[in-house]
Amino acid sequence: xDARRWxxxxxxxxxxxxxxxxxxxxxxxxIFAGTVRDSNDGRRVLSMTYEAxxxxxxxxxxxxxxxxxxxxxxxxxxxxxxTGHLALGEVSVYVVVRAPHRASAFEAARYAIDMLxxxxxxWKHEHYADGDSQYLDGTPLRVEPASEPSPDSGSRP
Amino acid sequence: MEVTxxxxxxxxxxxxxxxWTLTLEEGGSYRVRDVLERLFLxxxxxxxxxxxxxxxxxDELVGEKHPLxxxxxxxxxxxxxxx
Numbered sequence: 001x002d003a004r005r006w007x008x009x010x011x012x013x014x015x016x017x018x019x020x021x022x023x024x025x026x027x028x029x030x031i032f033a034g035t036v037r038d039s040n041d042g043r044r045v046l047s048m049t050y051e052a053x054x055x056x057x058x059x060x061x062x063x064x065x066x067x068x069x070x071x072x073x074x075x076x077x078x079x080x081x082x083t084g085h086l087a088l089g090e091v092s093v094y095v096v097v098r099a100p101h102r103a104s105a106f107e108a109a110r111y112a113i114d115m116l117x118x119x120x121x122x123w124k125h126e127h128y129a130d131g132d133s134q135y136l137d138g139t140p141l142r143v144e145p146a147s148e149p150s151p152d153s154g155s156r157p
Numbered sequence: 158m159e160v161t162x163x164x165x166x167x168x169x170x171x172x173x174x175x176x177w178t179l180t181l182e183e184g185g186s187y188r189v190r191d192v193l194e195r196l197f198l199x200x201x202x203x204x205x206x207x208x209x210x211x212x213x214x215x216d217e218l219v220g221e222k223h224p225l226x227x228x229x230x231x232x233x234x235x236x237x238x239x240x
Contacts, residue, residue: 122239
């Protein structure tokens with residue numbers, strides 16, 4: 001798996017995502033872009049740093065793409081997230097969905113970004129105008145029950 | 158045997174580093190929980206955050222009972238905030 005398909009350390013390229021996903025079966029194209037805004041909780045934000053567990057984040061987003069396509073029966077769902085230091089207004093994430101019709105395109109894109117925020121091992125570190133910075137509170141990840149070994153297993157291959 | 162703990166997000170500030178390597182006695186069998194107990198001795202503040210942490214091994218989430226072997230790199234993941 002090439003993690004760069006989902007996690008990039010340079011500015012994201014929307015045109016490349018649109019070229020990659022071009023599909024004449026689809027009459028609807030829905031793009032969500034998350035951008036760095038200048039305030040949060042009453043504090044003036046100057047910039048943001050995104051950090052990721054790169055390998056797990058890539059696997060998570062690949063799985064989320066598949067799940068979104070199946071759940072909403074859309075042919076195309078692509079997700080890319082940027083890491084590193086971002087200035088105000090820069091894009092942190094793209095979700096690109098294509099579908100035959102707009103209803104499922106809207107729903108699928110919303111689902112994908114809502115789920116991404118809950119399940120992807122990525123962390124926001126905000127930098128403030130007063131010189132302070134903080135990692136934002138977030139959503140605890142949960143391991144799926146199938147990932148737990150049985151109590152009797154004590155070794156790995 | 159050695160296990161490297163990788164600290165993600167704000168845990169790096171707590172640990173004062175992005176990773177620590179723990180040396181464990183040879184011949185024993187260890188699970189994630191055993192390594193956490195060792196970690197809590199050095200970082201007691203981490204114990205209070207245990208219920209909000211997730212653990213990553215080989216790019217997968219694992220539970221506290223998951224076995225560890227020499228050379229493993231265990232990621233400690235605080236609550237996420239991507240997007």
